[in-house]
Each structure stands twice: as C-alpha cells, then as structure tokens.
Amino acid sequence: MLVKTEGFVLKNRKYGESDNMLVIFSRKLGKINAIAKGAQKPKSALMAGVQPFCYSEFLLYRGKSLYTVSQCEPKEIFYKLREDVKRLSYAAYLVELVEVVTNEGQTNNRLFNLLGKTLYLLTKPEIEVNTVVRSFEINFLNYCGLKPELHRCVHCNKITADYWKFSPQEGGLLCNHCSSVDPYAMKISETTLRLARYLQSKEIHEVRKLKISDTLNEALKKLLKQYILVHINKYDFKSLEVAEKL
Ligand SMILES: [Zn+2]
Structure with a gap:
C-alpha cells in the first residue's frame, strides 16, 4: 500500500552500502521508521529530501515492519x-x-x-x-x-499565594502553604x-x-x-x- 504524506526527517543514519534508515515525523502516520534505498548514491533522487530536519513530501510503501520511501520531494530543507x-x-x-x-x-x-x-x-x-x-x-x-499548571496551586487549587514554588514532580505551581509537598x-x-x-x-x-x-x-x-x-x-x-x- 502506498501512502502520501508530508513529514520531517527526525533522524537519518547510514544503513548498509547505500541506504538510509530514517525516522520521519509525518502528518498522516505520526512517527515512522522508513528505509530510503540507495539514498546515499550521488545521483539518488531521494538524497535531497531525506537529510535531517528536511520537510518533504513522501510517497511511502508500507511493508511488514517498515516503510520504504518510494519518492520524496523536499519542500523546505532549512538550509x-x-x-x-x-x-x-x-x-x-x-x-x-x-x-x-x-x-x-x-x-x-x-x-x-x-x-x-x-x-x-x-x-x-x-x-x-x-x-x-x-x-x-x-x-x-x-x-x-x-x-x-501555571495559574493555581496543583495541591490546594488556590490562585493566589505569598510566593510560588515550581514542582516538576507535581506538575506545576505550589503555593507557599503547600510547597513542603515537594x-x-x-x-x-x-x-x-x-x-x-x-x-x-x-x-x-x-x-x-x-x-x-x-x-x-x-x-x-x-x-x-x-x-x-x-x-x-x-x-x-x-x-x-x-x-x-x-
Ligand atoms: Zn497550595
């Protein structure tokens, strides 16, 4: 099955002689792993669009465990x-x-x-x-x-405090009365x-x-x-x- 979607190349690593293994964050499929066959060859049509950070339009073939990039057209390479x-x-x-x-x-x-x-x-x-x-x-x-949470105490829900503390663990602000929670x-x-x-x-x-x-x-x-x-x-x-x- 072929799927057409835009995506960002999150990762690109060399794979074998001339292929690239990609992690793409695509609009239609979320994050996927895809192989770009022959993308390392100098004349490959895929090469330009599979570089890290590239925003490209991909035509992908869905295999059993992996997608294969059939075509890819760079839209923005963030040069x-x-x-x-x-x-x-x-x-x-x-x-x-x-x-x-x-x-x-x-x-x-x-x-x-x-x-x-x-x-x-x-x-x-x-x-x-x-x-x-x-x-x-x-x-x-x-x-x-x-x-x-940046507007109220995550522990007692109060929206005012003498001073605030920030608790990553608790998920946001703690008021002065609750700051000992974390x-x-x-x-x-x-x-x-x-x-x-x-x-x-x-x-x-x-x-x-x-x-x-x-x-x-x-x-x-x-x-x-x-x-x-x-x-x-x-x-x-x-x-x-x-x-x-x-
Ligand atoms: Zn509180």
Whole structure:
C-alpha cells in the first residue's frame, strides 16, 4: 500500500552500502521508521529530501515492519540552519524532544505545525534563539498533554499565594502553604512566572519579536529543563549540551 504524506526527517543514519534508515515525523502516520534505498548514491533522487530536519513530501510503501520511501520531494530543507552551528544544535534538540514523545501511528497535528514553524523561525537570524526555544518547549508540553499548571496551586487549587514554588514532580505551581509537598520544588520569581504564563498563552509566531533577558532566560530554562526531564523520562540531551556550550 502506498501512502502520501508530508513529514520531517527526525533522524537519518547510514544503513548498509547505500541506504538510509530514517525516522520521519509525518502528518498522516505520526512517527515512522522508513528505509530510503540507495539514498546515499550521488545521483539518488531521494538524497535531497531525506537529510535531517528536511520537510518533504513522501510517497511511502508500507511493508511488514517498515516503510520504504518510494519518492520524496523536499519542500523546505532549512538550509540556513546548516550555516549556524548553534541554531543547528538547538534544532537537533527540538527534533530530539519530538522524537521522544511521538509514537508510531499517533498523529499530532499541532505538534507537527509547531515543529515546522519553529524550524522556520530558527533560520531567521533576527529572531532570538532563546525566545524560539523557550516558546517551543512550553508549547511542546501543551501539545503533548504535559502542560505545566501555571495559574493555581496543583495541591490546594488556590490562585493566589505569598510566593510560588515550581514542582516538576507535581506538575506545576505550589503555593507557599503547600510547597513542603515537594522538597525539591524550585523557586520561581514573579517575573519568571509572568514570562512562562505569557509564552504558554501565545503561539510561537506571536512571540517572535520578544526579547528575553539573559537572567530571565536562564531562570526559565532551568525550570523547563527539569520539568521536561521529569515528564518525558529522558535524562540527557546531547544536542542541548552542545548548543549550550556554543
Ligand atoms: Zn497550595
């Protein structure tokens, strides 16, 4: 059976003499594994569209355990990303996040669109990387059903507090009365909370002009990183380590 679908190449590794084994996040089929036969050959028609991050239109043949790429036409190769190692490393981190949470056969249109918009914004040098990455992380959590509660105490439901703490384990804010519920709950300042709420309420293209100060970015980054690690059961992102060192 042949299936036509758009998709992002999340992973591409060499396979045998001249093939590529791909992980594709497709609009119609969710995440799939697919083999691109002969894609490493210099004259292969598949080569251009199967590179990492590529957004391509695929014609796929469904085999018993694997798809085979029959045709593929690149629609956006995000060439600009490849010119900037820092942006490229962040793109690799985002793609890694998507790969971890998506399942075969489970589509996620909102996440699919978010990934496309984010990769596009990352190619724009005038748009700040930090803004794009933080907005992606927050929207990503929303669309994966892992939205952190940022408006009320997850323990007692109160919407006001003398101060708030952020508990990745409990799924969001804890008020000052409940903060002892999680001894590892993290401090969160009013300004960090305001930024997090703002990003949570906006789509990524709406915040593209936002500039986040380094201090605020660091504070939010730390909270989100911990939250993501706790909720997606993955404890290291090599691409993120690389990006942060640059
Ligand atoms: Zn409370």
